[in-house]
Amino acid sequence: MSKNKINVAIVGATGVVGQEMAKILEERNFPVNSLKLLASKSSAGKKATFKNEELTIEELTANSFDNVDIALFSAGASVSSEYGPIAANKGVIVIDNSSAFRMDNNVPLVVPEVNPDLIHRAIKTGKGCIIANPNCSTIQLVVVLKPILENYGIKRVVISTYQAVSGAGKEGLDELQTQTQKTIDKEAITPKKFTHQIAFNCIPHCDTFLENDYTKEEMKLVNESRKILNFPELKITATAIRVPVFNSHSESVNIETEKAINISELKNILQNFEGLQVQDDPKSNIYPMAIHTANKDDVYVGRIRRDESIKNGINLWIVADNLRKGAALNAVQIAELSIK
Ligand SMILES: NC(=O)c1ccc[n+]([C@@H]2O[C@H](COP(=O)([O-])OP(=O)(O)OC[C@H]3O[C@@H](n4cnc5c(N)ncnc54)[C@H](OP(=O)(O)O)[C@@H]3O)[C@@H](O)[C@H]2O)c1
Missing domain, CATH: 3.30.360.10 (Dihydrodipicolinate Reductase; domain 2)
Structure with missing residues (x-):
């Protein structure tokens, strides 16, 4: 993963949080190299726009995380429980919005203004990990x-x-x-x-x-x-x-x-x-x-x-x-x- 070119995936890209994630990546000029928009089978083929480029929503599968550096999950706890570990095992940094891993002792639960140090402790070069986003x-x-x-x-x-x-x-x-x-x-x-x-x-x-x-x-x-x-x-x-x-x-x-x-x-x-x-x-x-x-x-x-x-x-x-x-x-x- 190069700091200047990050391959990002959003899981739950058609949901209210997933859409907001894409908007915020664009607003904050996050160094996105490629953006993969993932959702359920029923949304596959729908279109969305990111930085004036039309992207196609893809169905989430176990192969969705090849060549992904960071995956933002916002598709509910059952999707995160199933696909979060698959992505992390492929070396992806998973940032999960669901309740699936929040109380897991091995997963940091992070609010950047409060406990940012936990992020760096979770990340080992070249390896994937799961970081949990707390409840709203x-x-x-x-x-x-x-x-x-x-x-x-x-x-x-x-x-x-x-x-x-x-x-x-x-x-x-x-x-x-x-x-x-x-x-x-x-x-x-x-x-x-x-x-x-x-x-x-x-x-x-x-x-x-x-x-x-x-x-x-x-x-x-x-x-x-x-x-x-x-x-x-x-x-x-x-x-x-x-x-x-x-x-x-x-x-x-x-x-x-x-x-x-x-x-x-x-x-x-x-x-x-x-x-x-x-x-x-x-x-x-x-x-x-x-x-x-x-x-x-x-x-x-x-x-x-x-x-x-x-x-x-x-x-x-x-x-x-x-x-x-x-x-x-x-x-x-x-x-x-x-x-x-
Ligand atoms: N809303 C909030 O304020 C808030 C705050 C904190 C955390 N969260 C958490 O964020 C997550 C998403 O919430 P949301 O409010 O954005 O919900 P939402 O608007 O209902 O969106 C759900 C998303 O999950 C996708 N999805 C559902 N089942 C799937 C499957 N089997 N495979 C792939 N994608 C699937 C949906 O895709 P389709 O459109 O294809 O069905 C959609 O993109 C939840 O875990 C929620 O607890 C939400």
Whole structure:
């Protein structure tokens, strides 16, 4: 692999994350030599454009990874479980967006602003490897937790998420669009992607329920945050809600810290952390909102205020584009660091 000429494959290239990956590779001028767009058999032959060049979508097979240096996977956990190791064994650096390998002790789970060192430890010259991209709601959370942990220590985190339908892929987007129109037209609605009507509703249910009555999405927030922050005993609890927003996840977060926090000092620390933007001027009604963060790269934080019910605690509101920082951008940032 030459640093200046990378052969890249996107697995799941027709999905909402896969399309965003191609867009971001182009925007950031990633040194792509060739780009292979892979999806299921049903998409084979469809066309897509990359840097003004028309490319043909190919069906994913075990032979798809010949002459590929880096493969960005975004086609779900079962596809990653099957084809990720095949690609890695062929010497490919696999950057995987699914949950398949995130909690595997041998696979680094990386957010470049938080634990970039793990990338270089995973890469051995001439050999393939798998690097996992965390879940979208976890990425935006840990970018804020990291500087708070370093400066004040963390005793406990309580998070509630307000997650966009694009987090459930292209079918999630279609469902909100269709149901919104049907509700306005007073037509009957039959939910397909989500368990209940999502238009004009909030559903306290993202992904499937587990034995402990939490959802998988909630436990991803708990377990992945502990792994990325290298803080296995972190006390953290989560409630994940699907909301009728097309793009960008929002999160209400309560943090109890070890040390007392000076709010203006904290705002400075957050503003100076890579990838974070503080948007917090309540008097002027300024705070992060999903409608403003879609298509943006940074994680936005606002409504920063003391939790007056405990000695050392704060409340804040975190918003980021789940398709970009929550998925495709984070993966491309890992790819950038892996070729440095
Ligand atoms: N959406 C988010 O915000 C987000 C955030 C973080 C992580 N992720 C993860 O990223 C992955 C993709 O999510 P998405 O939201 O982009 O989903 P999506 O819009 O539904 O796209 C799924 C993609 O996977 C492809 N695919 C499905 N089955 C396949 C197979 N057997 N072989 C090859 N390709 C196959 C689809 O191809 P066809 O079009 O041919 O069916 C499509 O390109 C998931 O693992 C998801 O958990 C998503």
